[in-house]
Amino acid sequence: MNLVKGGFLLSLVSLALVGCGSEESSTNNGSSTGIEGDLSFYTSQPDEDAQKLVDAFTEKYPDVNVQTYRSGTEEVISKIKAEQKAGDVQADVLLVADSVTFEDLKEEDLLLKYKSEELSEIPSNLVDPDGMYAGTKVMATALVANTANVKEMPDSWNVLTDNSAKGKTIMPSPFYSGAAAYNLGVFTRNEPFGWDYFKSLKENEMTVTKGNGAVLQAVADGEKAYGMVVDFIVARAKAEGSPVELIYPKEGVPVITEPIGIMKDAENEEAAKAFVDFVLSEEGQELAAEIGYTPIRKGVDAPEGLQTIDEMNVIDADISELYQAKEEDKKEFETIFGQ
Amino acid sequence: MLQSFVHRVQQQNKWWFLMGALFVVIFFVVPIFRLVFLSFSSEGGLTFENYTSVLQDRSTWKTIENTLYVVVGSSIIAIILGIMTAWVVAYTNIRQKKLIQLFIFLPFIIPSYITTLAWTQFMSKNGFFAHLLSLLPGSLEPLNMYSLHGIIIVMGLSHYPLVYLLTVGVLRKIPRDLEYAARVSGASKWRSFKNITLPLALPGIASGGFLAFIASLDNFGIPAFLGIPGNIRVLSTYIYEQIVGLGPNSFERAATLSVILGFIALTGTFIQWLLLKKSKNNETAVEDKEPRFLFSKRKRLTIELLLWSFLLLTTMVPLISMLSASLIKAYGLPFAPENISLKNYQFVLLENQKAITSLKNSANLAIITTIFCLVIGTGIAYIRTKKPSILSKGLEMIIGIPYALPGTVLALAMIFAWMEPIPGWNPGIYGSIMILLIAYVTRFLILQVRGSITAFMQVDSSIEEAARVSGSNGFFKWKKVLLPLIIPGVISGALLVFLTALTELTVSSLLWSSGTETIGLVIFNFEQAGYSTYSTAFSCIVVLFILLAFFMLAILQKLWDRRVLHHDRTN
Numbered sequence: 001m002n003l004v005k006g007g008f009l010l011s012l013v014s015l016a017l018v019g020c021g022s023e024e025s026s027t028n029n030g031s032s033t034g035i036e037g038d039l040s041f042y043t044s045q046p047d048e049d050a051q052k053l054v055d056a057f058t059e060k061y062p063d064v065n066v067q068t069y070r071s072g073t074e075e076v077i078s079k080i081k082a083e084q085k086a087g088d089v090q091a092d093v094l095l096v097a098d099s100v101t102f103e104d105l106k107e108e109d110l111l112l113k114y115k116s117e118e119l120s121e122i123p124s125n126l127v128d129p130d131g132m133y134a135g136t137k138v139m140a141t142a143l144v145a146n147t148a149n150v151k152e153m154p155d156s157w158n159v160l161t162d163n164s165a166k167g168k169t170i171m172p173s174p175f176y177s178g179a180a181a182y183n184l185g186v187f188t189r190n191e192p193f194g195w196d197y198f199k200s201l202k203e204n205e206m207t208v209t210k211g212n213g214a215v216l217q218a219v220a221d222g223e224k225a226y227g228m229v230v231d232f233i234v235a236r237a238k239a240e241g242s243p244v245e246l247i248y249p250k251e252g253v254p255v256i257t258e259p260i261g262i263m264k265d266a267e268n269e270e271a272a273k274a275f276v277d278f279v280l281s282e283e284g285q286e287l288a289a290e291i292g293y294t295p296i297r298k299g300v301d302a303p304e305g306l307q308t309i310d311e312m313n314v315i316d317a318d319i320s321e322l323y324q325a326k327e328e329d330k331k332e333f334e335t336i337f338g339q
Numbered sequence: 340m341l342q343s344f345v346h347r348v349q350q351q352n353k354w355w356f357l358m359g360a361l362f363v364v365i366f367f368v369v370p371i372f373r374l375v376f377l378s379f380s381s382e383g384g385l386t387f388e389n390y391t392s393v394l395q396d397r398s399t400w401k402t403i404e405n406t407l408y409v410v411v412g413s414s415i416i417a418i419i420l421g422i423m424t425a426w427v428v429a430y431t432n433i434r435q436k437k438l439i440q441l442f443i444f445l446p447f448i449i450p451s452y453i454t455t456l457a458w459t460q461f462m463s464k465n466g467f468f469a470h471l472l473s474l475l476p477g478s479l480e481p482l483n484m485y486s487l488h489g490i491i492i493v494m495g496l497s498h499y500p501l502v503y504l505l506t507v508g509v510l511r512k513i514p515r516d517l518e519y520a521a522r523v524s525g526a527s528k529w530r531s532f533k534n535i536t537l538p539l540a541l542p543g544i545a546s547g548g549f550l551a552f553i554a555s556l557d558n559f560g561i562p563a564f565l566g567i568p569g570n571i572r573v574l575s576t577y578i579y580e581q582i583v584g585l586g587p588n589s590f591e592r593a594a595t596l597s598v599i600l601g602f603i604a605l606t607g608t609f610i611q612w613l614l615l616k617k618s619k620n621n622e623t624a625v626e627d628k629e630p631r632f633l634f635s636k637r638k639r640l641t642i643e644l645l646l647w648s649f650l651l652l653t654t655m656v657p658l659i660s661m662l663s664a665s666l667i668k669a670y671g672l673p674f675a676p677e678n679i680s681l682k683n684y685q686f687v688l689l690e691n692q693k694a695i696t697s698l699k700n701s702a703n704l705a706i707i708t709t710i711f712c713l714v715i716g717t718g719i720a721y722i723r724t725k726k727p728s729i730l731s732k733g734l735e736m737i738i739g740i741p742y743a744l745p746g747t748v749l750a751l752a753m754i755f756a757w758m759e760p761i762p763g764w765n766p767g768i769y770g771s772i773m774i775l776l777i778a779y780v781t782r783f784l785i786l787q788v789r790g791s792i793t794a795f796m797q798v799d800s801s802i803e804e805a806a807r808v809s810g811s812n813g814f815f816k817w818k819k820v821l822l823p824l825i826i827p828g829v830i831s832g833a834l835l836v837f838l839t840a841l842t843e844l845t846v847s848s849l850l851w852s853s854g855t856e857t858i859g860l861v862i863f864n865f866e867q868a869g870y871s872t873y874s875t876a877f878s879c880i881v882v883l884f885i886l887l888a889f890f891m892l893a894i895l896q897k898l899w900d901r902r903v904l905h906h907d908r909t910n
Contacts, residue, residue, distance in 0.1 A: 046868030047693065047861075067853045072867060074583030075747075079849050081590065082751045085377075086758040090770060146671070173567050175580045207568050213869050214564075220671030223463065233869035240872075241669035241678075327584070338570050 036063035039271040042080065042091040044073040045258070049291045056287050057278050064271045073097040073178050077104075080263075084110065092266040093275050095136060098182045098256040102133040103323040105261070112262040114273055118280035121297050123309065125316070126257050135257025136279050138294040138309045141183050142231045143247040144216060149225040150245075157193070157249045160226060161200040168225035170207040170218045174330055177211045179230060179256050185322040185329050186254040190315045193251075195332065202336050220244050230256075232293055235305035248307055252315035257296060359719065359734075366781050367737045370756040371601075374748070377755075378594035389588065389595040398572065399596070406573040406603065409490050409562065410555045416495025417551035421502020422544060424646070426536075428503075429510035432630035433643050441889060445654040447500040448838060448885050449661065450862060450878055451493075451560040457657035458493050459484045459565070485569040490562050494555045496653050501554060502547030504835065505793050508827045509543030510536070512797050515631050541618030542796040546789040549611040550835075553604050553743035553785075559845060574600045575745040582747055590751070597748045604743035608736050618796075658882075665876035683876035693856050693864075694877055698884065701858040704772070705840040708779040712836045715780075716787030717829055723788070724795040735788065742785045746845025753778045753850060772855045778846050783836045790832015794825035842881065 043050050047070050054066045069076070073096040083089045089110065096102075105111050106128070115131040126135035143160075145153060149168070160169050174181035187193040207224065209215060215227040216234065220242045231253075234246040260279055262272045278284045285295040294302040294309060302308040322329075379385050393399050424443055428436050446454060462468050462481045469481045482488060513536060521531040537544075562573045572580075574596060581593040634642065663674050665683055672678040687694045719738065723731045741749050757777065758769040768774050798821065806820040844859030851860055858881055865874035 047864045048691075048868070069852055070864070071848050075848050078582050078747065078751065079754070082754040082849075083758060085590065086755050087762060088759065088765065090758075176563075176567065176583065178583075208570075210563055210567050211867070213866055213871065216869055217670060217871055220669075221460075222671065223460075236869060237670060242671045244671065330584070334570075 035061050035270050035274050037065070037268045037271055039064050039066045039268050039275060040069070040090055040092045041066050041095070041275070042069045042076050042093070043095040044071065044076050044097055045095065046070075049293075052291055053279070053284070053287065056284070057275060060278065061271070061274060064268075064274070066275075073101060074176075077101060080105075080110070084108075089263050089265060091263050092268050092272045093260065093262055095258060095260045095279070096178075097139075097258055098178050099128070099133065099135070099259050099319050100182050100185070100323050100326060101178050102128070102259050102261055103319055106130070106132045107323070110264055112264045112266060112269070112272075114262050114276060116273070116277050116280055118277055118297075121282075121299070122280060123296070123298070126296060128259075128319075133259040133261035134276070134280065135296045136260050137258050137285075137288050137296050138255050138312070139179075139258065140231045140248065140253040140255045140294075140307070140312055140314075141179065141228060142234070142253050143249055144219050144227045144229045144234045145245050145247060146219050146222050146225050147243045147245050149222055153245055153247055154226075155247065155250050157197075157251050160206065160228070161197070161204050163204075165204065165226055167205040169201070169204065169227065170209055170215050170224040171201075171228040172211050172215055173208045174333055179212070181326060181330060182256055182322065183228070183254045184333055185325065186315055186317045188329065188332075189317040189321075190252075195336070198333065198336050206337075208337060216244070231306055235303065236292055238305060246305065248312065250313070252313035254316065255309075255312065255314050258293075355718075356722070359722065360730075362715070363734055363737060366777070367741065370749075370752040370781065371737065371740055373755040374594050374744075374752045375598055377591055378598045380591060381588070389591045393592055393595045393599075398577075399599075402572045402574055402577045403599065403603075405487065405571055406556070406575075406600075408487055409494065409573050410552060410603070410607075412487075412491035413494035413498060413555045414548055414552045416491065417498040417502050417555075418544065418548045420495065420499035421506055421547055421551075422540075424499070425503045425506040425510055425543075426532075427642065427646060429507050430631045431639070431642065432633050433639055433646065437893060439646065439650065441886070442650040442654050443500050443503050444838075444889075445658065445882075446497055448842070448882055449654075449657050450842060450859075451497055451558070453661045453875065453878055454497060454657040455493055455561050455564045457660035458489075460660060461656050462489075485565050487569075487571060490565045490571065490573075493561050493565065494558060497558075497561070498551040498554050501550045501835065502544065504831045505547035505550070505790060505828075506540060506543040508831055509540045509793060509797065511627050511827075513539045515627060518631070538618055541614055542793050545611045545614040545618070546793045548614075549607055549739075550742075550786065550789055552607040553739060556600060556604055556607075556743045557745050559745055559747075574603075578745050579747055582751070593748060593751075597744055600743065600745075601740050604740055605736060607743075608739055612732075615796075661875050661878055661882075664872060665879045667872060670871050683872045684880070687873055687877045687880065691873075694861050694880075696854075697856040697858050697861045698881070700772075700855055701841050704775060704779060704857065705837050707776060708783060708840045709833050709837045711776075711780045712784050712787040713829065713833050716784050716832065716836075717791040717825075719784075720788050720791030720795055724792055735792075738788055739785045741782045746782075746843075747849065749782060750778065750846045750849035753781070753846070769850075770852050772852075774850050775847060775855060775857070778850055779840050779843065782843075782846060783839055786835040786839065787829075787832040790835065791825065791829050793831075794828025797828070798824050838885070841885070 041054065045053070050068055050070050054068055058064060058066060069079070069091070071079070076094070076096050080089055080091055080094070083091075102111070111132040113131045116134065119127055119134060122134060126138075128134065143154065143157070159165055172180040174184045184198075187197060188195050207218075209218065212230045212233060215229045216237060218224045219227040219229075220237060231246055231248075234244055238244050238246065260276055262269070262276060266272045280297065282297065282300065285297040285300045289295045289300055289303050292303050294306045296309060378389055379387070381388055427433060428439060433439070462484045472481060482492075484493070517539070518531050518535050521535050522528070526534065557575055559575045559579060562571070562576050563579075566572060566576055578593045578596045578600070581589050581596065664670070666679050666681070667674060668678050668680050668682065719734060723735055744752075753774060754769060757774055759765050760768075768777065802820060802824070842859050843857065844863055847857045847860055848863060851857065862874045862877055865871070865877065
């Protein structure tokens, strides 16, 4: 019984300690840029890439202390919404996969309007007209093929419905990947695809898996021959030596833009704006290209193996329509792919 | 004087009880209540709407049906495998028991996504198993793993160590004379097992089975990987879909489904209690590790061969696939000498600082969590076994729920409960490593409670009374009488807490903050970025790290045994 009391006291003491600990935060006066303090950055970028971005930013703004939280887009948004319900959103700046997700936050009035000066160099169709968020890079969903299994590289999305590829194709589930849900919305609203395309995919025994990573894995190890997948992870795997090839089909590709936005009740608005400016600036965009993404800013080159935004034939759809129809699209997808 | 003593003890007990109750309310009742409250709330206030809409949805019922299949099926597999392995290790004269024990544990340590991936490769149409089958007459085909059966089998294989661990100690404590007596009076081997051993071992089997039951309720990795291609949903994946779907009411729907899942978990608790009622009280005995069934060399070899082929299959299949993926230069290249390199290890160990930090963080977190659970959980287990009442039963029910809830839901409940414990006051727990610690203790306490209850159930209350009557005070009673008897069972619980906390992912993925990376998060991050070679390399390092810890523990245990044995002799 002594043990119960001991444990309980111990937990009380440690709670009290934490309570005190949180008060200490370093305030560094006398900064050169005038921008300082803590900045809470929530993102879905891979950890390494987020770290490089934050390092480059703090080199320029040494008095800003950036706290990063990284997870999958779905987890990041769930966290923000839970924080909202608990009383106070902790994030200042947010950078996650796709604009439909941002549209949802915009709808809930969680975002701050900010039109950065850098926006003049960003294609206007990839920026929210109301200034709530802006794209930061371009990620196309393209075709991946296994070079050991596929002799002649295709140039069209039709290969996925071709008899020769029966049972050998794979795609991410729109129920688990926000990017896949976006692609579904775009494909079904564009000729020559529509829902018929997805019906033929099902007839051709398309496998649906959890996410883009699983698609790449299945194609790389030869379990499948073709996959529908986001382009940059294919370029990375190919550069490492995996037996995969990236193809941009001639009908065009849907793109997501990893938009960035500022939360409405951001505690450090100045630093948040400086961060957004930095990400969209020439310097920030060159960094993105160096890490391995297609930059969104005009005039910055794409990394090797990837097309630039000018080279791509982009297919898209109205964002707010996509947002409104998202649940129905997923339901329709389920009736086609359900058994 | 005796009366005042009794009075004082009762008074003291009341205080302990209040303290315990307060702890449970703060750490368990509040978060669960927030969740239940959410399931009844809508923009217009309190409502049943979420329930009516969720229950009218046909896919909800299909999902519940699938969940029941998976949970019951995999628990049965886990229980059968667990009892069989525990019986062989506890009672027979096979060799290398320590090593066998280690192999039984491995499936529990290897991340479930690796196990799942390995089994699908093993069972694929051009995999190893298909080759094996093609050698046999007839046209047998390997099992399609993307099915309910696939999910049930992989889950059963992943959870049987839970049953094994809680049963093996119980079996060893059953006095051998009882069974001998039955055998001498003419009962067959099977009947003496059925009528004597099984009822006496029920505390362990029921505890382990219950843990396997709720572990499969919350398991997300296996049904996500195997269920999505086959369009099979279970509650944990369905709830995740609701949350990430970001629809209006997505949280409310997720909370509603979680309440339904909570009910299934409670049913499991009741079944467990029913089983425990049937268990027979045991005469107190210390663990008896001497074999009871001395098989002839030939028979022993057969059993050893069978056991080892099972162990090698269930642990080596995932282990080898993990190891070979980690040694390959780029994912998808054939496993040939020119493609093998250590560069993934080099990256993980030398170039990526987070991997090493995460090892330290996770080890610290797991150790502290284990200590907390050990102390609190054993205290609760003591109350539960020695003073069974409606309250203490309720206590056990509540503590089990956070382990059964999907990690994502528990993490959300933690944010609701701990960001501003009193509205408007944010003590900074959320956003520091404390929130992870609290979440881990909340989630894993049941593992320790079940482990310790199993241990206490085997201590006959007469022993404790004897100690008290002969004048032992509380401290002495614990140290000299209770502790030596319960230590093995308690340690089993602590081991489970430690291992699960060490590689925890789903809860951490929502609650971590800068500088508190854990092992699970680093693996998750590599996976998401498409670096599966790095993630497998890191997983190998983690498994190696755990194996090292095991060997150290084994050495410590040897020292401990020597001391206790020595001690026993001098007494």
